[in-house]
Amino acid sequence: MTVPEPSATPADGDPRPAEPATQATQATQATPVAAANGEPLLSVRDLVQEFTVRERGGGKAGVVQAVSGVSFDIMPGETLGIVGETGSGKSTLARAILQAPRPKSGSVVFRGKELTRLRGGSLLQARRHMQFVFQDPFGSLDPKWKVRSIVDEPLVAYHTGSGAARRKRVNELLDLVGLDPARYAKRHPRELSGGQAQRVAIARAVALEPSLLICDEAVSSLDVLIQAQVLNLFERLRAELGLAYLFIAHDLALVKQVSDRVAVMYLGKLCETGPGNAVYREPLHPYTRALLDSIPSTEPGSARASTVIKGEPPSPINPPSGCRFRTRCPRATDLCATDEPMPRELATGHFVACHFPLTEAPPAEAAGNGSGHAAAPAGTETKTSKAVR
Amino acid sequence: MTDALLEVEDLRVTFAAGGREVRAVDSVSFAVSPGATLAIIGESGSGKTVSCRAIMGLLPTGTAIGGSARLRGTELLGLSDAQLRRHRGSDLAMVFQDPARSLNPTMRIGLQITEAIRTHRKVSKAEAQTQAIELLRLVRMPAAERRFHEYPHQLSGGMRQRVMIAMALACRPKLLIADEATTALDVTTQAQIMELLLELQEELDMALIMISHDLGLAASYADEVIVMYAGKIVEQAPAAGLFGTGGAVRMRYTRALLDAIPHLERPAHTQLPVVGGRPPDPTALPSGCSFAPRCQYAEDDCRATVPALAEHAPGHRWACWHPCENGGAA
Numbered sequence: 159m160t161v162p163e164p165s166a167t168p169a170d171g172d173p174r175p176a177e178p179a180t181q182a183t184q185a186t187q188a189t190p191v192a193a194a195n196g197e198p199l200l201s202v203r204d205l206v207q208e209f210t211v212r213e214r215g216g217g218k219a220g221v222v223q224a225v226s227g228v229s230f231d232i233m234p235g236e237t238l239g240i241v242g243e244t245g246s247g248k249s250t251l252a253r254a255i256l257q258a259p260r261p262k263s264g265s266v267v268f269r270g271k272e273l274t275r276l277r278g279g280s281l282l283q284a285r286r287h288m289q290f291v292f293q294d295p296f297g298s299l300d301p302k303w304k305v306r307s308i309v310d311e312p313l314v315a316y317h318t319g320s321g322a323a324r325r326k327r328v329n330e331l332l333d334l335v336g337l338d339p340a341r342y343a344k345r346h347p348r349e350l351s352g353g354q355a356q357r358v359a360i361a362r363a364v365a366l367e368p369s370l371l372i373c374d375e376a377v378s379s380l381d382v383l384i385q386a387q388v389l390n391l392f393e394r395l396r397a398e399l400g401l402a403y404l405f406i407a408h409d410l411a412l413v414k415q416v417s418d419r420v421a422v423m424y425l426g427k428l429c430e431t432g433p434g435n436a437v438y439r440e441p442l443h444p445y446t447r448a449l450l451d452s453i454p455s456t457e458p459g460s461a462r463a464s465t466v467i468k469g470e471p472p473s474p475i476n477p478p479s480g481c482r483f484r485t486r487c488p489r490a491t492d493l494c495a496t497d498e499p500m501p502r503e504l505a506t507g508h509f510v511a512c513h514f515p516l517t518e519a520p521p522a523e524a525a526g527n528g529s530g531h532a533a534a535p536a537g538t539e540t541k542t543s544k545a546v547r
Numbered sequence: 548m549t550d551a552l553l554e555v556e557d558l559r560v561t562f563a564a565g566g567r568e569v570r571a572v573d574s575v576s577f578a579v580s581p582g583a584t585l586a587i588i589g590e591s592g593s594g595k596t597v598s599c600r601a602i603m604g605l606l607p608t609g610t611a612i613g614g615s616a617r618l619r620g621t622e623l624l625g626l627s628d629a630q631l632r633r634h635r636g637s638d639l640a641m642v643f644q645d646p647a648r649s650l651n652p653t654m655r656i657g658l659q660i661t662e663a664i665r666t667h668r669k670v671s672k673a674e675a676q677t678q679a680i681e682l683l684r685l686v687r688m689p690a691a692e693r694r695f696h697e698y699p700h701q702l703s704g705g706m707r708q709r710v711m712i713a714m715a716l717a718c719r720p721k722l723l724i725a726d727e728a729t730t731a732l733d734v735t736t737q738a739q740i741m742e743l744l745l746e747l748q749e750e751l752d753m754a755l756i757m758i759s760h761d762l763g764l765a766a767s768y769a770d771e772v773i774v775m776y777a778g779k780i781v782e783q784a785p786a787a788g789l790f791g792t793g794g795a796v797r798m799r800y801t802r803a804l805l806d807a808i809p810h811l812e813r814p815a816h817t818q819l820p821v822v823g824g825r826p827p828d829p830t831a832l833p834s835g836c837s838f839a840p841r842c843q844y845a846e847d848d849c850r851a852t853v854p855a856l857a858e859h860a861p862g863h864r865w866a867c868w869h870p871c872e873n874g875g876a877a
Contacts, residue, residue: 237816243733244704351825381590381760386807386819393818408733415809416816438811452738453811454763467735469689470703 197270198231199369199402200255200288205229205264207247207254211475220475224250225261226426234369237396237403239417239434241410241449245471247426248406252372255404256290257281269369286316289363293375295355299347305332305358306343312365331361334398335391353384357391364395371395372404377412385412392416410449414438419507422446425474425482428501432508442510442517445483481513489514491521551578552754553602553722557614560594560601567830571597573778574856575614579722582748584755586765586786588804589775592826595758598775599724603641604631618722636667640715644727646707650699656710657695663714682713685750687743705736712743719751726758741768762804766790774801777827777837780856784863797863797870800838836868844869 207225210218224247232238242248254261257273266273271284289312292298299308309331313324329339335357347355356376363371373392377385393416395401407413413420414434421431422443430443441447448467467486472478478485484494493513501509504517514521560572572594579585587595600606602616602623616623618638623631643649651659660679664670670678676695683691686709699707708728715723725744729737745768748755759765765772765786772789774782782789782798789796796802806820813819824841827833836854839845849868856866 243735353825382762382804382807383590383822384825386809386821387823389809390818390821393816396816409809410734411809411811414811414815415813415819418815434815448735450811452734454737454741454761454767468739470705470736 196233198267199234199236199269200232200404201265201267202231202255203229203265203267205251205254205266206262207250207259208262222474223426223477224474225254226477227264228423228426228428230421230428230431232370232402232404235396235400235402236419237405237417239405239407239413239420240423240428241407241413241420242423243408243471245425245474246423247474248423249374251423252290252374252404252406255372256285256288286366287368288370288372289366289368291356291359291363291371291373291376293378295352295359295379296347298359299355301347303346304343305337305345305347305350306339308347308358309361309365312362316366318366327365328361331365332358334364334395335361336387337361351384352380353387356380356388360388360391360395364399364401367399368401370402370404372406374406375408376405378407378409389416409453410438411453422449425471425477427482427511428509429483429512430508430510431501432505432510436505436508440505440508440517442504442508442515443483443512444487444489444514444516447516448486481511489520493521550580552581552583552619553579554617555598555602555614556616558598558601558616559611559613560597560606561611561613563609563611564830569829570832571778571829572601575775575778575780577773577780577783579754579756581721581754582752583771584745584748584757584769585771585773586769587756587758587773587775588760588762588765590760590826592829593775594778595775596726599641599726599756599758603635603639603724604628605641636663636720637718638720639722639724640718640720641724641726642708642711642715642728644730646704646711646731647699649711650707652699655696655698656702660710660714660717663717667718678717679713682716683710685716685747686710686713688713703736704732705739708732708736708740709743712740712747716747716751720753722754722756723748724756724758727760728757729764730759730761737764744768762801763808774798774804776800777832778829779837779866780864781838781867782865783856784865788860788863795871795873797859797865798867799842799844799869799871802871803841836866 205225205228209222209224211220211222213219228251230238240248240251253259255266261274268284269287273281273284276284306328309328310324313319313327318324319327328343332339332342337354337357342354350358377388380388392403396403403416405413405416417434419432420434420437421428422437422445424445430437430441430446437446438450441450469486472485480496481490481494481499484490487494497513499511499513501511503509504515555578556576558572558575562569562571575598577585587598589595597606601612604623604626606612612624614624618634623634650656657676657679660682661672661675664675664678680691680695683694688694688706688709694702694706702710729740732740744755747753757764757769769786772784772786773780782801788794789801796805803822809819822841822843827837827840833840833850835850835852836845839849842849846869854866854868856864858864
């Protein structure tokens with residue numbers, strides 16, 4: 159079976175101005191790609207998603223730059239974890255890959271097909287191999303349907319087999335996710351606990367034997383013991399079905415637990431990508447360091463966040479020039495405000511988009527700068543707010 | 548402990564649900580010293596929130612509450628609403644999980660804080676406004692004067708939680724109960740809010756009860772930790788007695804909670820040690836230890852008799868027939 163050559167050019171109908179286009183080319187050259195041979199299962203290049211915010215009355219109030227030039231690959235059977243805070247654009251990224259809604263520009267090649275150009279039936283067929291698990295299982299399961307119908311739905315939608323064959327398949331799927339079909343197939347979602355409901359959502363997602371499962375905060379709403387059960391289920395499905403995952407969460411430790419590679423997202427851009435162990439042992443980006451320091455540890459006192467980063471993420475409507483993290487970064491200099499850092503490979507497969515990565519000595523300018531960023535927007539410094547006013 | 552700020556003894560809370568009795572809290576006793584931080588840890592439905600709401604007098608009428616909760620000697624349980632109002636705010640205050648739902652979306656935050664101040668104190672509007680802005684500064688709200696005139700939807704989650712803390716601190720309470728106050732926040736914001744709470748605690752000499760499902764949070768920030776399961780305390784110890792090099796978890800359930808937290812040190816793609824099943828139905832608790840049906844170390848005595856919570860080591864109480872040796876680290 160021959161795989162059609164993925165198109166090298168970005169989606170057409172994309173009149174991009176000259177300057178960002180050159181930036182995009184640079185970014186593509188140093189794109190974080192798995193150091194493995196063969197075709198990637200999913201290849202995302204320079205993906206951009208923007209939303210227009212309107213004022214009352216319909217006037218344009220601004221453009222939310224939710225995803226701004228994100229590139230990565232996922233190899234078959236590989237798990238890429240994306241970690242980021244609320245508003246970093248990680249969920250928008252997942253939906254843009256799914257073409258729901260379509261991204262503004264960029265390329266998404268999945269199993270050799272350029273999804274941004276497919277429509278109608280061919281898009282449906284391509285998406286069959288890419289399934290989604292969402293955060294809130296009760297929100298993603300129809301409350302009026304029984305578990306059997308919920309898991310059966312994708313089988314019906316893609317016309318797989320007779321009623322009896324589908325019935326057998328639903329039982330297999332429920333068994334696979336650890337739910338006894340005799341007990342659970344006839345229940346409604348309200349008769350399930352959160353963990354059980356999430357298992358149903360997972361059974362539905364793997365029903366069509368996808369090659370990629372996109373999990374968007376799929377275990378975040380579960381209690382820790384139930385969360386561990388579901389994480390183990392994901393792990394088992396990976397081994398048994400050879401699934402690749404795009405695992406999106408805000409919890410770095412959780413992402414690292416399930417991922418081969420981890421990407422850190424901040425305000426619409428990937429700031430660091432690398433093997434899970436490397437990102438955690440030797441973080442290169444100051445933001446990754448801050449995330450790691452914020453995780454409460456079970457060693458008392460020891461992990462009292464030593465470097466709590468100040469302030470809140472700036473608005474994606476008007477993101478900072480240059481490096482988007484610079485307004486909260488202890489190492490930021492004038493360069494960070496003028497030049498956008500491009501991803502660089504500092505160790506094998508370990509990319510960082512930072513002018514002054516943590517492996518290098520802090521820039522001299524920033525040393526005396528401390529936390530008083532001159533260009534910081536309101537919301538950055540806290541203790542001096544009185545003096546400033 | 549006579550110097551305790553809050554002494555809770557044999558607290559029992561029972562709801563009537565569909566003709567059946569739900570024992571949400573069963574024989575819970577603990578004490579909080581002035582200025583101390585107590586963490587109450589447990590899964591959804593373990594009774595941690597209900598315990599604290601019982602103390603605050605925030606449970607629906609018709610709930611059967613037994614036992615005693617004394618605030619510096621004054622019994623809180625059984626007080627009328629009017630009597631309780633004198634304690635709420637000035638002695639006890641509470642911050643909830645979801646600041647978006649706790650704030651009135653149609654009122655500017657300044658007015659909401661001013662209202663909280665004027666409910667408890669006879670001060671002029673102008674004076675209350677000055678105090679409200681001071682409170683916003685106290686909780687390190689950036690650009691406090693500007694935020695004063697904004698609506699909740701104009702603030703981020705972290706800032707909304709700062710507003711809730713500001714309101715809770717309006718009358719400088721002696722005890723602040725933070726019910727999953729950082730659960731809905733991002734990890735960096737969570738760290739900021741926890742640091743803020745600890746700083747304020749020191750500045751105002753305030754005791755803090757943090758209710759959470761996160762043992763890591765308890766280990767990082769609390770002096771003392773209580774672990775609840777199915778309405779009962781199953782383990783209670785100083786944080787240093789549970790975590791870290793000098794600590795040892797004894798109750799199997801606490802161990803399971805600790806093991807289920809994804810650690811950065813754990814290699815990727817390994818199976819997490821898990822306990823199967825889920826917490827028992829509170830209307831039909833098992834005889835014996837309520838964790839026994841999920842516990843791989845359970846023996847016949849666990850299923851027959853409820854283990855009592857007893858002090859087996861100085862300051863360290865647990866309720867288990869077959870506790871972990873040496874902390875039981877996996």
